[in-house]
Amino acid sequence: MTQAQPITPDTPHDHDPHVAHHFHSAEQQIANGKLGMWIFLATEVLMFGGLFCGYAVWRRNVPDSFAYGHLLLNTLWGAINTLVLISSSFTMAWAVRAAQLGQRKLTSILLVLTLCGAAGFMAVKYHEYHHKFEIGTGPGRFFNIDKIKEHFHSEPPRVAASPEHAPAPVTNTSGGNATSLPAPAPTPDSGLAVNQTPVHTQHLTEAHLTAEMVIKSRNFIDIYFLMTGLHGLHVLVGMILIAWLLVRNLRGHFSPRYNAPVDLVGLYWHLVDLIWIFLFPLLYLIQ
Amino acid sequence: MTTPLPTPDLLTRNPLPPGEHLSADNYLNHSRGLWSWLSTLDHKRIALMYMAGILFSFFLGGIFALLIRAELFSPGQNILPQLPDKIISGQMTYHPWQDTYNQVFTLHGAIMVFLFIIPSIPSIFGNFVLPIMLGAKDVAFPKLNLASFYLWAAGAVLFIGAIAVGGLDTGWTFYTPYSIKDSDAVFAGVLPATAGAFILGFSSILTGINFIASIHMLRPAGMTWFKMPLMLWALYATAVIQILATPVLAITLLLLIAERAAGIGIFDPTKGGDPVLYQHFFWFYSHPAVYIMILPAMGVVSEIISVFSRKHIFGYAFIAMSSLAIALLGFLVWGHHMFVSGQSNVASAIFSFFTFFVAIPSAVKVFNWLATMFRGSIWLKSPMLYAMSFIWVFTIGGLTGLFLGALATDVHLTDTYFIVAHFHYVMVGGTVFAFLAAVHYWWPKMFGKMYCETGGILAWFFVFFGFNLTFFPQFIMGSHGMPRRYADWSIDAWKARFPDADLSFISHNIHLFSLCHKLSTIGAFLQLVGFLILAGVLIHSLVKGRLAPRNPWGANSLEWHTSSPPPLENFKHAPLANDPYDFQSWHWNDDLHGFTQHETPEPGGAN
Numbered sequence: 001m002t003q004a005q006p007i008t009p010d011t012p013h014d015h016d017p018h019v020a021h022h023f024h025s026a027e028q029q030i031a032n033g034k035l036g037m038w039i040f041l042a043t044e045v046l047m048f049g050g051l052f053c054g055y056a057v058w059r060r061n062v063p064d065s066f067a068y069g070h071l072l073l074n075t076l077w078g079a080i081n082t083l084v085l086i087s088s089s090f091t092m093a094w095a096v097r098a099a100q101l102g103q104r105k106l107t108s109i110l111l112v113l114t115l116c117g118a119a120g121f122m123a124v125k126y127h128e129y130h131h132k133f134e135i136g137t138g139p140g141r142f143f144n145i146d147k148i149k150e151h152f153h154s155e156p157p158r159v160a161a162s163p164e165h166a167p168a169p170v171t172n173t174s175g176g177n178a179t180s181l182p183a184p185a186p187t188p189d190s191g192l193a194v195n196q197t198p199v200h201t202q203h204l205t206e207a208h209l210t211a212e213m214v215i216k217s218r219n220f221i222d223i224y225f226l227m228t229g230l231h232g233l234h235v236l237v238g239m240i241l242i243a244w245l246l247v248r249n250l251r252g253h254f255s256p257r258y259n260a261p262v263d264l265v266g267l268y269w270h271l272v273d274l275i276w277i278f279l280f281p282l283l284y285l286i287q
Numbered sequence: 288m289t290t291p292l293p294t295p296d297l298l299t300r301n302p303l304p305p306g307e308h309l310s311a312d313n314y315l316n317h318s319r320g321l322w323s324w325l326s327t328l329d330h331k332r333i334a335l336m337y338m339a340g341i342l343f344s345f346f347l348g349g350i351f352a353l354l355i356r357a358e359l360f361s362p363g364q365n366i367l368p369q370l371p372d373k374i375i376s377g378q379m380t381y382h383p384w385q386d387t388y389n390q391v392f393t394l395h396g397a398i399m400v401f402l403f404i405i406p407s408i409p410s411i412f413g414n415f416v417l418p419i420m421l422g423a424k425d426v427a428f429p430k431l432n433l434a435s436f437y438l439w440a441a442g443a444v445l446f447i448g449a450i451a452v453g454g455l456d457t458g459w460t461f462y463t464p465y466s467i468k469d470s471d472a473v474f475a476g477v478l479p480a481t482a483g484a485f486i487l488g489f490s491s492i493l494t495g496i497n498f499i500a501s502i503h504m505l506r507p508a509g510m511t512w513f514k515m516p517l518m519l520w521a522l523y524a525t526a527v528i529q530i531l532a533t534p535v536l537a538i539t540l541l542l543l544i545a546e547r548a549a550g551i552g553i554f555d556p557t558k559g560g561d562p563v564l565y566q567h568f569f570w571f572y573s574h575p576a577v578y579i580m581i582l583p584a585m586g587v588v589s590e591i592i593s594v595f596s597r598k599h600i601f602g603y604a605f606i607a608m609s610s611l612a613i614a615l616l617g618f619l620v621w622g623h624h625m626f627v628s629g630q631s632n633v634a635s636a637i638f639s640f641f642t643f644f645v646a647i648p649s650a651v652k653v654f655n656w657l658a659t660m661f662r663g664s665i666w667l668k669s670p671m672l673y674a675m676s677f678i679w680v681f682t683i684g685g686l687t688g689l690f691l692g693a694l695a696t697d698v699h700l701t702d703t704y705f706i707v708a709h710f711h712y713v714m715v716g717g718t719v720f721a722f723l724a725a726v727h728y729w730w731p732k733m734f735g736k737m738y739c740e741t742g743g744i745l746a747w748f749f750v751f752f753g754f755n756l757t758f759f760p761q762f763i764m765g766s767h768g769m770p771r772r773y774a775d776w777s778i779d780a781w782k783a784r785f786p787d788a789d790l791s792f793i794s795h796n797i798h799l800f801s802l803c804h805k806l807s808t809i810g811a812f813l814q815l816v817g818f819l820i821l822a823g824v825l826i827h828s829l830v831k832g833r834l835a836p837r838n839p840w841g842a843n844s845l846e847w848h849t850s851s852p853p854p855l856e857n858f859k860h861a862p863l864a865n866d867p868y869d870f871q872s873w874h875w876n877d878d879l880h881g882f883t884q885h886e887t888p889e890p891g892g893a894n
Contacts, residue, residue, distance in 0.1 A: 020429075021424060021425075021856075022418075022423060022424035022425035022426075022427075022429065022505075028504060031504060032427045032428070032500050032504045032505075035427075035499070035500045035503060035504060036427060036428055036431075036496050036497075036500045039495075039496045039499055039500065039530055040492075040496055042530060042531070043492050043496075043530050043531075043533070043534045044534070046530075046531055046532075046534035046535055047534035047535070047537050047538050048538075049534075049535075050534070050535045050538035050539065050568060050571075051538055053568075054542070054553065054564070054568075057561065057564055058553075058560075058561075061559070061561060062559050065559065139545075139549060139551050140545070140546075140549035140550035140551035140552070141549055141550035142549070218552070218558070218559065219552065219558070219559045219560075222551045222552060222553065225551075226542070226545060226551065226553075230541070
């Protein structure tokens with residue numbers, strides 16, 4: 001039986017320099033990378049899944065908090081963030097395609113655009129968080145009841161339960177915008193006392209929030225910060241990875257033969273986007 | 288089909304090249320220096336680094352165990368001191384001595400679970416053996432593998448640092464609301480410990496990703512899924528649990544940290560949170576975690592039972608499918624840790640049903656191992672001693688789990704020593720015995736040295752009998768009501784704690800409790816003797832052991848087709864896939880004191 005030559009690291013080999021030693025072909029390496037990344041994404045889904053489960057449990061346990069709390073969120077900013085992130089997913093996917101086709105300049109431009117989208121997302125998030133801290137609705141120990149009472153008017157004590165008129169005052173001084181609003185249209189269910197769970201809140205806007213309602217929404221604020229905070233951390237990590245890709249691309253590392261890192265970071269970025277697409281309706285849109 | 292036991296008359300036709308088993312260039316001596324180890328991408332060296340850290344953790348956890356048993360030998364305060372608290376008006380105040388006990392059992396549990404048992408077999412033996420069993424040069428992602436090791440090390444440092452920072456007395460389960468109280472009422476070690484566990488979780492997840500990708504992608508031509516060694520099925524099922532369950536632990540610990548550090552009210556009832564929710568989150572991971580602990584152990588046992596019965600494994604497909612079944616069903620039973628936590632009867636009934644159901648695949652495996660041994664040629668070497676002990680002891684542990692899965696009995700047995708005995712039977716009698724079996728089985732392959740078999744048997748004797756003496760009395764006293772996590776089981780302590788209760792069951796049983804505690808402590812120290820003997824045997828092996836042949840046991844999985852220790856890239860000549868449980872081609876060679884293969888099959892067939 002003929003003996004094959006022993007393989008040592010010094011044996012001259014003619015494989016693609018991008019292929020690691022323990023793989024026998026570039027195809028095997030690429031397939032491994034993709035499988036590994038998909039499994040990692042599964043772990044991320046499980047991790048956020050725990051938070052989504054928690055959301056469901058708290059929504060059931062403290063419905064008051066959710067009823068009032070989401071009014072504190074500005075749906076417009078949320079929608080802008082959603083659009084920005086979806087667009088950045090688009091530019092990222094296109095960047096992957098460009099890298100596969102060897103279009104280096106286009107790849108760089110698209111990676112930069114993706115980064116801009118991510119940065120825009122973080123800027124909006126910063127603005128939202130900052131505003132929340134300012135008016136006293138921060139998470140946990142940053143929930144400042146005095147500041148809330150400054151920014152939101154208090155509910156005047158109800159003399160008699162009136163089935164037809166919500167006691168929300170006409171003028172609104174929250175956030176410094178003093179605009180006068182017409183009283184909300186009376187409905188049978190909109191008679192609200194401070195300690196009553198509202199059955200329908202679609203007639204309420206942020207303008208109708210009283211300090212007492214905001215204080216009750218403490219749990220929602222906590223969950224909001226937890227979920228968007230963890231998501232924001234993942235966006236930051238994604239930005240670092242995309243910047244790394246950009247640097248490598250500018251140095252000419254990627255080619256039609258070797259572009260797996262762009263593909264894999266793209267997969268990660270799409271998941272980050274997907275998680276936001278779940279977060280947005282659950283936090284901003286549901287009533 | 289059995290192969291005959293080795294007889295001195297059988298000679299090989301093609302002896303190994305002279306000096307083959309000396310392995311001139313192997314992974315151990317290929318490069319030298321500390322940095323070559325710390326920066327290695329070689330899965331075998333990573334496995335050894337894990338081994339050093341994990342054995343140290345076992346030693347540390349074991350010290351805490353001995354402290355527990357020494358304290359509980361007799362009622363009242365025995366050896367545990369009071370720990371200093373704060374200085375008030377110039378005088379040092381102390382925590383009560385029972386707080387020290389709480390810290391000791393917490394650290395014992397936490398170190399053993401997170402630092403030792405969960406990584407043990409996958410990170411050491413999985414890392415070493417998986418690529419070689421696949422005929423591959425390394426795992427799918429070698430750099431990720433090294434990262435996993437450093438994550439383990441970082442988590443371990445944080446964990447042990449928790450002791451220095453202020454200690455931990457919540458129990459290894461970190462139950463709320465106690466674990467989220469402010470630090471002047473509770474020791475401050477919760478934060479670094481949970482952060483450490485969080486990082487350890489990522490080590491586990493990355494290892495899981497690596498193993499799944501490796502098994503999917505790196506199998507050689509001819510090695511279909513149902514031709515892999517069962518160890519790989521076990522590691523695969525374990526990896527599936529690692530990647531699906533550990534992220535839930537990650538988020539649970541993050542929430543706990545957020546609660547302690549930022550005051551977010553998730554589990555705190557005063558802030559609208561739900562403390563039982565913590566238990567759901569925690570056990571959703573921690574129950575599958577116990578299957579992470581046992582599945583690799585079962586894989587080891589499958590290998591060893593077959594080799595040392597000189598008989599093909601019985602029911603290969605059933606064992607393989609049972610591994611997957613345990614992995615998946617294990618996600619459906621977490622509520623059986625919470626039967627008395629106030630969950631609904633319907634939920635409890637469902638969890639109870641699934642708990643009974645998940646026992647079935649484990650039983651399937653036990654029957655298949657026994658069927659493998661039946662009419663086999665039992666070769667009673669140290670690995671086989673431990674593997675057979677595993678079957679016996681794991682069966683006891685598993686059967687006692689059924690008492691706990693039944694709602695009516697669980698209500699009486701919860702939080703008693705019955706539970707402690709149950710999980711030690713499956714974790715120590717199960718995983719640790721299989722771990723020791725794996726150590727004895729793969730030691731010659733890893734280090735190229737044999738160990739003194741007599742010493743190995745002596746160590747086994749002390750470990751096996753010491754283990755049973757430690758934990759069997761705990762079943763008895765647990766079923767008579769002895770509660771767990773009690774620092775002091777004297778009648779006076781009970782009366783002080785429950786001044787108005789009817790404590791007649793204590794006075795009826797105090798002699799039984801006393802006897803059981805004493806036996807248990809003696810057993811623990813017998814185990815210590817066993818482990819010390821084992822340490823001596825293994826160190827002696829490294830220093831003065833006989834050189835190992837490539838196949839001392841006559842096994843047929845691919846790791847035995849390369850030298851002991853293997854070369855850096857695992858094989859000098861790429862191996863072909865084979866049936867890992869077909870031992871017919873291996874024959875005893877007295878000169879090499881191991882098994883060798885004929886090059887071509889003998890005419891008339893081997894017998």
